[in-house]
Amino acid sequence: MENQISITAIMTAYMRAFHAAHGKPTIFNDYKAYELIPEENRRLIEAGFSQALKFQMPSMEQISPEHLKTVDSMMQFMGAANVLCRSDFAESNLVAAINRGVKQYVILGAGLDTFVFRRPDLVDALQVFEVDHPLTQSFKRERIAGLGWKTPENLHMVPVDFTRDTLMASLRKASYRCDESSFFSWLGVTVYLPREKVDETLRSIARNAKSGSMIVFDYMDITAFNKDKAAASIQANMETVREVGEPMLTGFDPDTLGKELNDLGWVLQENLGPEDIEKRYFAGRSDDWHASNQSYLARASVR
Numbered sequence: 001m002e003n004q005i006s007i008t009a010i011m012t013a014y015m016r017a018f019h020a021a022h023g024k025p026t027i028f029n030d031y032k033a034y035e036l037i038p039e040e041n042r043r044l045i046e047a048g049f050s051q052a053l054k055f056q057m058p059s060m061e062q063i064s065p066e067h068l069k070t071v072d073s074m075m076q077f078m079g080a081a082n083v084l085c086r087s088d089f090a091e092s093n094l095v096a097a098i099n100r101g102v103k104q105y106v107i108l109g110a111g112l113d114t115f116v117f118r119r120p121d122l123v124d125a126l127q128v129f130e131v132d133h134p135l136t137q138s139f140k141r142e143r144i145a146g147l148g149w150k151t152p153e154n155l156h157m158v159p160v161d162f163t164r165d166t167l168m169a170s171l172r173k174a175s176y177r178c179d180e181s182s183f184f185s186w187l188g189v190t191v192y193l194p195r196e197k198v199d200e201t202l203r204s205i206a207r208n209a210k211s212g213s214m215i216v217f218d219y220m221d222i223t224a225f226n227k228d229k230a231a232a233s234i235q236a237n238m239e240t241v242r243e244v245g246e247p248m249l250t251g252f253d254p255d256t257l258g259k260e261l262n263d264l265g266w267v268l269q270e271n272l273g274p275e276d277i278e279k280r281y282f283a284g285r286s287d288d289w290h291a292s293n294q295s296y297l298a299r300a301s302v303r
């Protein structure tokens with residue numbers, strides 16, 4: 001992503017917002033996301049849905065019951081199931097980490113993540129570091145200021161371009177402590193970075209963070225980059241994000257991820273594929289939501 005505010009960060013926030021308003025039951029209830037998206041961005045997204053689906057969608061809240069199912073299906077096609085599951089996966093694991101005494105939460109590529117406003121019950125026990133591309137981060141800062149939301153004192157906003165800056169040096173300058181166990185989340189980001197930058201970032205965390213620190217991230221199965229093996233939805237989404245200037249670049253082979261992480265200083269602890277995600281998040285749902293194609297959730301700890 002070159003010199004632009006992340007459109008995909010706005011889209012994923014919209015997906016969480018839509019699901020918080022209409023998902024029954026919710027997989028992840030991001031009830032603060034809608035407000036955080038500037039009105040003009042919401043209007044653009046809603047106009048896009050109206051045009052694509054050929055009915056008027058005045059706003060997320062005003063969608064008619066007959067059209068809800070259609071927008072829901074479109075969201076799914078765009079990968080919303082992965083967006084919701086990865087957020088729940090991250091924050092469920094974060095709660096477990098807090099219970100083990102972790103006091104630093106680093107949200108890498110935070111986008112419009114609302115954790116600090118949504119979970120005051122957890123924030124107090126933590127130092128939270130939101131790391132994002134400088135342009136997207138200043139866009140978020142402006143929006144927060146415009147809304148008059150108060151940011152907690154223990155939130156540190158750290159501008160970092162993963163393709164240019166050294167993450168751990170930037171974190172240390174922002175009072176991150178390498179001698180404290182930490183929990184990192186990296187949601188919806190690895191796919192947009194060149195593979196060597198993903199590896200560099202993981203290696204540098206493993207070298208600097210305290211042993212036992214943890215990361216959760218989602219990733220795209222490498223087969224999604226093979227035209228003959230990619231699901232139709234993935235191919236369509238790859239085209240869309242390329243058009244908005246955020247091309248998908250990197251996937252992993254789920255079978256070799258453990259070894260690759262090991263070489264970078266990590267121990268893979270959980271590696272959930274679509275079937276596992278379906279069982280964990282979608283079994284017994286009466287709507288048509290299912291795990292996203294070729295999308296994985298991983299959890300690893302620093303050796």
Ligand SMILES: C[S@@+](CC[C@H](N)C(=O)[O-])C[C@H]1O[C@@H](n2cnc3c(N)ncnc32)[C@H](O)[C@@H]1O
Nearest residue numbers: 006008009012109110111133136161162187188
């Ligand atoms: C799809 S959004 C995901 C945002 C959020 N984590 C979520 O789950 O909604 C991708 C995020 O990665 C960030 N990103 C992409 N390339 C980056 C880079 N080179 N350096 C820093 N952040 C980057 C974008 O700014 C954006 O916030």
